[in-house]
Amino acid sequence: MNSHKYAQVKLISKPENMLKTIYTACRTCYSADSPLNIYDCESAQDKEKVLKLINRVISSGHYSTIEHIQISFAISNISRACSHQLVRHRHMSFSQKSQRYVKEKGQFEYLIPETIENNEELKIKFDEFMSKISDFYLELTQAGIPAEDARAVLPNATSTSMVASLNLRELIHLANLRLCTRAQKEIRILVKRMCDEVIKEEEWLKDYLVPKCERFGYCDEDKSCGRKAVRVK
Amino acid sequence: MNSHKYAQVKLISKPENMLKTIYTACRTCYSADSPLNIYDCESAQDKEKVLKLINRVISSGHYSTIEHIQISFAISNISRACSHQLVRHRHMSFSQKSQRYVKEKGQFEYLIPETIENNEELKIKFDEFMSKISDFYLELTQAGIPAEDARAVLPNATSTSMVASLNLRELIHLANLRLCTRAQKEIRILVKRMCDEVIKEEEWLKDYLVPKCERFGYCDEDKSCGRKAVRVK
Amino acid sequence: MNSHKYAQVKLISKPENMLKTIYTACRTCYSADSPLNIYDCESAQDKEKVLKLINRVISSGHYSTIEHIQISFAISNISRACSHQLVRHRHMSFSQKSQRYVKEKGQFEYLIPETIENNEELKIKFDEFMSKISDFYLELTQAGIPAEDARAVLPNATSTSMVASLNLRELIHLANLRLCTRAQKEIRILVKRMCDEVIKEEEWLKDYLVPKCERFGYCDEDKSCGRKAVRVK
């Protein structure tokens, strides 16, 4: 059982020519030249020059230029509690495993929260309890209750999987919000792994895919973790 | 316990002058007159005339004119399974009871799916099982596990509540989709009650707040319930 | 001709019970009580208490709670240049006067930019030029060219009107962005008048409907107007 590993994340799709596309978008706004010429020009090949422009544009808050880049992830082994948080990001696109249409056949997979896993006694009880829930779920489906109703007994800990896509503007927003210490641990790890997958291929993004306090230099949370000074309101 | 009543829904907020606002929006597109004059003109008071125009505009698919109207609902006693479906409507706004911040103190409230409730033996077992889950949840929180982690054991059946808002275009879309026989029963009843609340005050909307097959005259579902003929593709 | 007055703006629709609705949304997230009970409770009537909670929630960035409030404006006498900027706000809803369907009958109305109006000689030439454009437009339509094609000669200065709606979250975002000195004068005045209309009825919003530098204490623009210190990046 994958009950303890948290999210498995793999970047499965991103546009070809990410930097060139953003560069063309940025320059199109301020140039008499056509986007096609910009796309094909020599400067678009000069990575250093391109990055300098992109960094300036993002820093000044002109985020629409990075919406052109969309990235897709295959995500599995996250809890339904975590997916309920993730799908609240309304600029994202999701295709999630359905508990209505996919019937669990044996013990369903689940995630143990770390605070419970670290307590040996509670961990054993937790595993036993998941097993009891599984038994009752199977009893229900064997009695003819449809999966969409039997799932009423499945817990928030139940594992789910999905394909999730978002553009670069939303990814930076997601990272700024969900890498914050105040976010729940499971989604923090999920989003960290999404960011790591992207940074592996696009290292220049590492300065943006950070908690908001790192980007803006202050904390605006009601209860701060203390890493950065709270902004005086 | 409110385990059997399904959603409680109350319309808590809508714009003043719903018809007049839509009428002004429709006429502004096609008129040399200013929206303010249109809003204050005599025709805007003539309900029959106003409705005739609005019906024509909606029928021809010019839906942006009804986005100006937003409606807010207080919703309680729906399951987390149901809320997970509802929050997938990304044009809606939600403020939902948090399982991270609100700790259950005694037996949590829950919803029993009808197929289980109708089976006396399974119903008794279901209630007993909910009680066991509640006991384990309380054991966890009393052992110092934070609510955000203890909730891992709470089932999809757990009751939740929210304030939800959406504009008229999205409400019609929601009704067309979720009043369809293929939608799960609980969300069907929830959306029906939202529509009923609206129709009570705006009766003219009753022709739009129906399953899509009623509006379009055919069924486009992969597996049809048979109420309307399947569209040949 | 209304060529010099800039935007005419009137708030035509907003929800009843704005504060109570936001209060209910905020409390629903953190309360074991149902939204309906919160909505009907005594505290929801205590304006001071309600405002204190709302201010705390907005300050900590929990903006989704104010999406429940949508406001509609009747707007006229803005230029097509200005409307092209405004409709780029994709969370807003618009019903705009159509140049395809509304044929100009005489001299079309237009807006003179202040820099031109302040130069007497250029102002006279500008007015004469608008008159020449009007003549050519009328020649085209009289020759049977449809309005949708004749409008090719109409300038950015041409006046337009619309009904525009947006929720409170988007209104604050719009104000923060478009009240900035770096925004073009015409849209700055338009958004200022929209904010004034709202503040007239909801005075508590005056601290949020300001340029972003006023809210956050620093400037993040590439070229700052100097009002606030530029944030070190």
Added chain:
Amino acid sequence: MNSHKYAQVKLISKPENMLKTIYTACRTCYSADSPLNIYDCESAQDKEKVLKLINRVISSGHYSTIEHIQISFAISNISRACSHQLVRHRHMSFSQKSQRYVKEKGQFEYLIPETIENNEELKIKFDEFMSKISDFYLELTQAGIPAEDARAVLPNATSTSMVASLNLRELIHLANLRLCTRAQKEIRILVKRMCDEVIKEEEWLKDYLVPKCERFGYCDEDKSCGRKAVRVK
């Protein structure tokens, strides 16, 4: 001058593995298997099988599965009238040439509507008039009027360019709407060329990138062109 060629369109970016990504999204919803295994499985390589599934899913209205695919276009030589229509599609992302920041140096480029171009006399007058507008624009900027104000005299015919991105769900929606005979000719040609660019690489999409009447078998417009029977309402 490019005044007569209408839009120049080039697809500059799309995800690698379009079909495989959609296939994985579709199957993830209905499978006990993880998206990563689905992505790597043999069936995902079987183009015929993959297309059969995708077609079934799209036909039954399960559009969210195709949101994972985003496509970017470099667009130039469209009129500002056309771009004002296009940017109303709020699910799209745009980076458009700015008339505030890009000053016209000589005769600005423009588009002549076909109905005017086909009338020799009006065509000559139109070209002469564009030249007069250009002269006045240059007079204004030479007198020190900033570009953002001088553009007040530039007509709807003025050429613009942009990078525009949208996902496959929105592209199908755009095609269904804007390939309709009731759409204005220029945007119809623009969208046709966007679709052609996509179909060149993904031929299977040709059945979806059509006017809505072709897809649904009937016309829902207020005034039908007659190609398909009007739906009885």
